[in-house]
Amino acid sequence: MSTDLTAGTPAETADRFPTKIAIVVREDLATWQKLNVTAFLASGIAHASDDIMGKRYEDASANDYLALLREPVLCFAADSAGLARTRARALSRELPTALYTADMFTTGNDDDNRAVVRAVAADDLDLVGVAVHGPRKPVDKVIKGLKLHG
Template sequence: MSTDTDITTVAPQPPVRFDTKIAVLLRDDLESWQRLNATAFLVSGLATRLPEVIGEPYEDADGIPYLPMFRQPVLVFEGGKEMLKTAHERALKRALPRAVFTSDLFATGNDTDNRAAVRAVGTSELDLVGIAVYGPRNAVDKVLKGSRMHP
């Protein structure tokens, strides 16, 4: 009878420093459920258009497969209404991939109405409650300058 146990040792890996950043900026006056809802919607927009942000599928030890997720962390920031407006303008000037979530979207219940609500308002008049941006680390940092990490 063998008492040997097959233990796989995983060597510690040095931290990965990505040259890109995925970030969400939320308005600081949102309720908790609104923050979570807006964040989920915003990052889904990035995932659909930027295949390079998606990692490999997952699988547990029993062979059950799971969907792939982002290959890097999503950093969440907060700021006031003016901070969102400024960050949005900066993202547009830098032509960074972005997603927007306006206050109107909390009252809609489907994708068609969501798109219509955004389309009905001019860029400078959007009542932004959240934006997501992706791009080179330094460019995203410049877009978010003045905001703070979400607590």
């Protein structure tokens, strides 16, 4: 499947997916933080539905590799206000949403990550990343106005 990165959506093909995955990271993060946040958010999206994962891979030498997400992941950049707007739009549309907050950089494990999120009211979260998955049109409305990362 080809991807038209200038438009931010997969090119029109017979294989076009009915759903979309979008990851939005705060534009002022260090490169290692952007990559870390993107990886964590993608792992959350991998649990959005039972059919989101493709099949395992095998090379010509019969080596087995893990399955990947079945569809492209579009990565966007936003400021704090854009992240807050994205989160609010996604939740208002009841789309599967993952988040990463600045406080999560200070923890060392999953339990503490959940605790620092739980300690802050939704509108006060210091978001550094948000990911969303769902039908194309609602996801397009959630990410409206954002620019592809890069």
